[in-house]
Amino acid sequence: MVVLVLENVTPGLRGEVRRWLQELHAGIFVGTLSLRVREELWSHVLDKRREGAALMVYSARSEQGYMFRSAGEVSRTAVDLEGLILTARPAKEQRETSGGE
Numbered sequence: 001m002v003v004l005v006l007e008n009v010t011p012g013l014r015g016e017v018r019r020w021l022q023e024l025h026a027g028i029f030v031g032t033l034s035l036r037v038r039e040e041l042w043s044h045v046l047d048k049r050r051e052g053a054a055l056m057v058y059s060a061r062s063e064q065g066y067m068f069r070s071a072g073e074v075s076r077t078a079v080d081l082e083g084l085i086l087t088a089r090p091a092k093e094q095r096e097t098s099g100g101e
Contacts (some may be wrong), residue, residue: 001030001032001058002032002033002058003030003056003058004017004041004045004056004057004058005054005056006049006052006054007027007052007072008052009027009054013048013052015047016030016044016048017045021033021041038058042054046081049072051072054070056068061069076088077090
């Protein structure tokens with residue numbers, strides 16, 4: 001299974017992605033792709049996204065059962081913690097959302 005989230009991309013790119021995945025909500029796509037098609041689609045998204053952001057989550061043989069990759073300006077970064085992939089927010093954002101102290 002593949003989940004692809006696109007933000008601030010052209011309607012043309014969203015239309016192209018609809019050929020391969022179902023758009024469940026604006027900019028959120030889901031479907032089942034072979035490895036080759038998934039890699040080609042990701043490469044195409046990277047080429048066409050311009051200033052937008054993209055996040056792809058896909059099934060993988062890992063402890064968590066999935067992997068993800070992102071491109072563009074995203075609010076969280078991936079951190080590898082002993083084989084587990086976690087997400088982290090930048091320190092400044094963490095302080096602002098925890099009461100501003």
